Amino acid sequence: MTDAADVKGKESYHHGDLRAALLVAGEAVLAETGVEGFSLRQVAKRVGVSHSAPAHHFGDTQGLLSALAAEGFRRFLAAMLARQAEAPDDPREQMLAQAVGYLDFAESAPALFRLMFGSDRIWPSTPELAEAGRAAYRNLTDGVARLRGLAPDDPAALPDVVACWSVAHGFAHLVIGRRMEPVQGLSRDEREALLRQAVAKVLD
């Protein structure tokens, strides 16, 4: 139960699904140590495998972190869609729900969030990563376009897109960075209310 290596029995030379196990362990290490303390050898040790085994699946540290970031973007989008699904089907409410989902994800996986948006230890142009990021972005632009009655790719939506994205991102980043003192002491509901207020200002 401790290590993924135990699933197939400890004596098999080949792991079976090392790639997946490394991703699971990698995310755990990331959450425990943060981006800056992340160590590839620690991930290998946790899986019960040689320190250089990960190289065959991810190349180097950046490779594993990039794969984690790509997976993060997919869950990031899922978190927003989950909030949108339980919100009224109104353009404005959908945008507010999206912002709350943004905060959900950042608070549930702060280290991953920072890896995705503010780290030099990934390759943002990795196809898998770039595509996952674009999908999340598309959800935002679609929402704004719908709210403003524009075509999904109308560049006229850019100012609103940027404003929404900035306020949600800034709020989430400041909260998980513990750099917004007056908000630290608030309950989750109060933080959410503040975020909704801020986004609402942008949408009006």
Next chain:
Amino acid sequence: MTDAADVKGKESYHHGDLRAALLVAGEAVLAETGVEGFSLRQVAKRVGVSHSAPAHHFGDTQGLLSALAAEGFRRFLAAMLARQAEAPDDPREQMLAQAVGYLDFAESAPALFRLMFGSDRIWPSTPELAEAGRAAYRNLTDGVARLRGLAPDDPAALPDVVACWSVAHGFAHLVIGRRMEPVQGLSRDEREALLRQAVAKVLD
């Protein structure tokens, strides 16, 4: 001219002002390698001093980085005040200028900005650092209070403070993280205009 050690001649056992030299070199290393690539030994080498010399002045790596972050917050505030000084003395214009100064700083020292706001390699509660951060925050709350006609410490200003801070921070962070594709290709003036638009929405 290359190293601060040369100022007093290379042969003196004691450096003279090693602390200041380490801060200068530290910021250079930070700018070149980013937070995650920062190395204390590299800073020592650049100054021309033993690898363990910095310990006597800053304790460990976090100590030096915390000192750099504190200095960063002071320059952060100065950047905002500089923009405010050349803007009309109108509450609204002052807030917009403050946001532009926010972006100025982030773009001029992205690695330092990320160290200050999103890193685990500093101690946010260091007195010097906490005080420098509070001073910058106070400038923001004062601006919002003035705009809304409130007393400087009226908690009723919180929603607006949070909204302004979030939008400026999110915009700056996304720009320097190169995670906002549609904005990457724009000129500095265009980015600034987008930021002012976004902040203006919040202020209305």
Next chain:
DNA sequence: GATAAATGTGGACAGTGTCCAGATGACGGA
């Protein structure tokens, strides 16, 4: 069943942060 490819091992190397004992020199009191 033999051969090629994929997967995993363990040693090597350079680089890192931090601890430690000791060398050096600045500074104040006699």
Next chain:
DNA sequence: TCCGTCATCTGGACACTGTCCACATTTATC
């Protein structure tokens, strides 16, 4: 002027890191 104290700085040590390499083992393919 001399002497002792103390801050400063050196260099070695240790454990840890990422990455490279030769090699072992297993799987896949013909």
